[in-house]
Amino acid sequence: MMKFSARSAGPALKPSLDTPARPAGGRTRQANEARILEAAEAVFAEAGFTGASMQAIAERAGLPKANLHYYFGTKELLYRTLLGRILDMWVDAFDHITPDRDPAEAIAAYITDKMRWSRTRPLASKVFANEVIHGAQQIEGYLSGKLRQIVAEKAAVIDGWVAEGRMAPVDPVHLFFTLWATTQTYADFEVQVRAVLARDRLTESDFDHATDQILRLMLRGCGLEVPHTVPDGR
Amino acid sequence: MMKFSARSAGPALKPSLDTPARPAGGRTRQANEARILEAAEAVFAEAGFTGASMQAIAERAGLPKANLHYYFGTKELLYRTLLGRILDMWVDAFDHITPDRDPAEAIAAYITDKMRWSRTRPLASKVFANEVIHGAQQIEGYLSGKLRQIVAEKAAVIDGWVAEGRMAPVDPVHLFFTLWATTQTYADFEVQVRAVLARDRLTESDFDHATDQILRLMLRGCGLEVPHTVPDGR
DNA sequence: AAAAATTTTGACCAATCGGTCAGGATATAG
DNA sequence: CTATATCCTGACCGATTGGTCAAAATTTTT
Known part of the structure; x- marks a missing residue:
């Protein structure tokens, strides 16, 4: 039972942009993480870390709030993942x-x-x-x-x-x-x-x-x- | 009963830095407003508007939180006053x-x-x-x-x-x-x-x-x- | 088809938020 | 000294916060 994404604290290396060798996670996980990260970028940019609420990110991503915590654990980990990218x-x-x-x-x-x-x-x-x-x-x-x-x-x-x-x-x-x-x-x-x-x-x-x-x-x-x-x- | 400082939404004019013609408010008010604004500048700079809490500003200024609301009314008015300066x-x-x-x-x-x-x-x-x-x-x-x-x-x-x-x-x-x-x-x-x-x-x-x-x-x-x-x- | 792993979600929680208020304390004016 | 205006502040409020959880739904593997 892998609770958090293995890529959450991933290496700061340039990922190969062509056919990724391993998608790292199921298709669902990959798609949802991308949606959440995109929404997070917009909300964090607009409101800053403390000003951004998980609820606002969830609404922008079109997912329930609990879903974000399922994929990224905490607000800080979501933020750190985004910063890494x-x-x-x-x-x-x-x-x-x-x-x-x-x-x-x-x-x-x-x-x-x-x-x-x-x-x-x-x-x-x-x-x-x-x-x-x-x-x-x-x-x-x-x-x-x-x-x-x-x-x-x-x-x-x-x-x-x-x-x-x-x-x-x-x-x-x-x-x-x-x-x-x-x-x-x-x-x-x-x-x-x-x-x-x-x-x-x-x-x-x-x-x-x-x-x-x-x-x-x-x-x-x-x-x-x-x-x-x-x-x-x- | 003047509830808020008359200078809160004051003009964006260069104030005369030498002997101020009118201190605008009692000595106590003037001194406390200055302390609060100084603390607010530090906390807003560190945490941004939403990240800054009135409690944190109050502690930094060495005053109870309710005191800030007495002088500036709301967090937003305090912030606007600071921005004006x-x-x-x-x-x-x-x-x-x-x-x-x-x-x-x-x-x-x-x-x-x-x-x-x-x-x-x-x-x-x-x-x-x-x-x-x-x-x-x-x-x-x-x-x-x-x-x-x-x-x-x-x-x-x-x-x-x-x-x-x-x-x-x-x-x-x-x-x-x-x-x-x-x-x-x-x-x-x-x-x-x-x-x-x-x-x-x-x-x-x-x-x-x-x-x-x-x-x-x-x-x-x-x-x-x-x-x-x-x-x-x- | 059965079993196992993954994903989804509403309900819920303690903590903190900005803001209010009554009433006592203090300072200023007459 | 008296009276009036200003100042102070602990206690309290509803709303929102990040985070949890169990149970149902779904997908993937065998």
Whole structure:
């Protein structure tokens, strides 16, 4: 009698997105967990952890509340599972930063990728932002473990570019802080952006223009020029 | 019998910080309201609106819960009063952006000012960030009213600088979005910054270094050079 | 078809929530 | 000193919270 999903505290590894080797759980379980996680993302993004109620998540998922507890045990475990999935997406954009690549193209691809993420998954971004703002108690280990490690690794790449004179001298770590903040603000602070721009919603064209402006500002700030070939994010 | 403070929904005007003309309320009221607001800022920053309990705020202020309701009526009114005070600080930094000033110095002063705000009032920044992330229902009017107006006004100043060829062509509104995000991230996402930098706390020297890096990146991004005279924030 | 495992669900629980209120305590004004 | 306004606070309220559980329904395995 396996009470909770074996994937609840699963590894923070990139899952193979094509035919999964093992669905891990029956079809019913898989489908319901997905529905619950999707509803949870929306409710946690709207109301934060404490503001979100299991009842609200249940209604959004179209399932009775007791069903959520059957699959995830507690509210905290559901929240942690959701956070784990979001963190996996978080680090993917770093793949663009490699020593062999042209600095301008690599950084442009990174920015473009993070902006697309803000446009397509704003709810996930908000859940993450809310978690960090309120102390990041659930992901402390991730921040000072995996994230710190990968930042150090990619910072070394940028330091290499600087040493080779291929870009202006910048502190790569603070550059990352700036890139994260700048791109994610279009998801997390979307309401403020809309209010100032007097838009009732942000269109794809709005995001394209914002991405263009960020690219110019940041690349010029790094002593680089916007590459003519608009880099594809993925 | 004046039940609630007359200042509860007070004007969003800069209060004269020197000898206040009218304390508005007895000494006891003034002192207790200040204690409650200070405690509320900390608790709301830590837990968000729904996560914060009146009981927790009361304990932090060293007062019985019923006392908070005596002064502020409801949790929402207390929250709105706090938000109002924070918003007043928010717009002050815009004062640096004036047509007659040197673009590099003006923008540098703006950045320096907002970074000092992140260092000295991180709790206020978190309360504001949390409010915006979760829909900004309490400050919708402010965002699409006063804020939009002042941004338009200051954007015109920057457009003027661009037209005069005194800086690179940028969309001023998105420049502001970037400056807000970049500076506030050191308050709102402080936990993440600390984790990546492997610091148990951010020192004044950490903030000075961060400010320096942001100045270089942003000013160069605007086609400007960091002014030798480090501009004073106020 | 029988058996075993999994899934579903309403009813229920203790704890906490924001808010109320009466009446005593204290401070201020005349 | 008296009177009036302000301040204080323990006790209490209905509503909502996360979580439990047993028993029925369903699916999967044998």
